[in-house]
Amino acid sequence: MNERQMMTASHVLVHVLGARPNFVKAAPVIRALAGRGVEQVVVHTGQHYDRAMSEVFFDELGLPEPDVNLGVGSGSHARQTAALMTGLEAEFTTRSPDLVIVYGDVNSTIAAALVAAKLHIPVAHVEAGLRSFDMTMPEEVNRRLTDQLSDLCLVTSPEAIGHLAAEGVDVHRTHLVGNPMIDTLLRNLDRFDTARVRAAHGLPDRYVLATMHRPANVDDPETAAALVQQLHGVADLADVVIPVHPRGRATLLAAGLDDHPRVHVLDPLGYIDFIAAVRGAAAVVTDSGGLQEETTILGVPCLTVRPNTERPITLTHGTNRLVTFEELVPAVRKALDAEPAAEHRKPPLWDGQAGPRIADVIMEFLGD
Template sequence: MNITIVAGARPNFMKIAPIIEAIQNKKKDGVNINYRLVHTGQHYDKNLSDTFFEELNIPFPDSNLNVKSGTQAEQTAAIMIGFEKELEQNSSDLVMVVGDVTSTMACTIVAKKANTKVAHVEAGIRSGDMKMPEEINRIVTDSLTDYFFTTSMYANENLMKLGIPKSNIFFVGNVMIDTLRKNEARLKKPVIWKDLGLSEKQYFVMTLHRPSNVDEEDLLKKLVTQIVLLSENYPIIFPVHPRTKKLLSGLDLNFKNLHYVNPLGYLEFNYLVKHAFAVLTDSGGITEETTVMNVPCLTLRDSTERPETCDIGTNILVGNDSEKIENAFKILLTKSWKQGSIPELWDGNAANRIVNHLVDIYKL
């Protein structure tokens, strides 16, 4: 069996790492299973792509489509053109896509038009927010997918409401947590720890990149200013996404305790998260990691495709609502944040379950 695995953006790399390892282990056991790794090049900053292959011991891609930046339509078109050629030149029994980025949707469309089966890892998650490009990617991908590997029973329910047969839905857990569990002992203190005089549980980590937060200058300035004023001079470490960096350049957001840093590698960033007092983010994936590491997390969004991180984990939704943010800080600073627990099957073995299901499906 030949599987084509697609990776395009930072979160994808964390998800494919344990899957590749599980495939390699099956192959060592004599199972006829092979993979070809295709990197679409959707993220092209070194700290957002190449470093993950090095840090997470992922073999370098067999093919890189080198798509790079562009509008949503330009990226989608370029990925589809490149991936169509890839599949023509390298036949595949199954295309495996992960997550909900542009590459996920574009490669799914190409695979189905080439009459190739598709497996979607992290299928079925929904935010209900159609303004998010990722939500459209999820809907399109899941409308074409053949095998659905899910992270939660919420996702299963979403898929069954669409009429997806239960026999095609596999609740396997969260591959992102496989990677976290495997690498927890390898997390490394970044250089900025010493440079900024950081100490355990005495700083915040913040990430912002979603258009709803960063596209409107006045809103972004108001949001960051409020967070700084509520932080009681705790250092705020803000790894700045390349897209956000451009937007911040003219806003005069200069505060003594707000520290802009370059994007960090996986091991350094998660070291910061694990030892933070709290995390403020509009990322979905980070809310999964904070839940497992039991770190308070304020999600600067009005909805989430990962409700288990709120219902079970350490996450709460505050959006960019000033009152909700203020109330959340009061809870944080009085040390009365809710105690979370770890969702079902977020145990570090999701990738093995995925590959075992594929072995069963294809009778390998």
């Protein structure tokens, strides 16, 4: 081992992962840092805790087994965040990392950033600067606070740089690196076998894939019933395939989600099967953030049932469109009738190399 490798090996980096989007974003970063000689620790908080929402992602994406699983599970925002902070404080105190790396906007993200800041441990935030400007979204609160606490704001799209500057984040903390979620998508492109997934789940050749889990859409029974009515309207046009997230499952089923003969309700899918299903869809209906990005690269029409998005670049460079409940069925009809676009613009640096760029920024921050 040469002098430079010995110096690098003294660094300890802790990745905090809590929910399935975190795993997809972290995989290329962990892979890129693995070749730099640093010691990496993976903390799985257990915010997503069933196999299809967590463990299967480690298997499919080649992530190292977590060094620890805090097993926090579900609960109110306050209870979950408090449990996360208690568990993470013990981990950070024991391990004394040189840098804590957090991803996205889930409760695990803000909990880790708060604990690290109070322990005077630097924080790197992957996917910094995204803004919906909707403070009723718990994720928006998490994003804003995490960025204020982060020493490195690792940005996936150009507009995020302006958001951070407007909030007083020092420009030297901000780095445009591209989107590591797209690294994972492009790396696994040959594994997304739509025909196999169709056969495994008895799906038709033509279908609309739907995912719904945002509190504003699924927590209130009346709102969920209105959403289900619109999804049934979509099913009148084409079969609807909906892997149901644990959040909202009971409410959506109580509202009669599976009462329509052309609605196929599935359990959550692993990453490979899920993106294979997305790739083969005639259109996607969602309230997810990451799916807006993945459909942008796959060229699948995406209708996002939200009044806003923290990913506006998917509207300008991708296939995404925001719709209300009332607009959903006409928008799906239009998407189904449209000819597939021959080509569409892709956001800058969404090229499969975000992981190495993030590793470069981190190593420079550590002085290597």
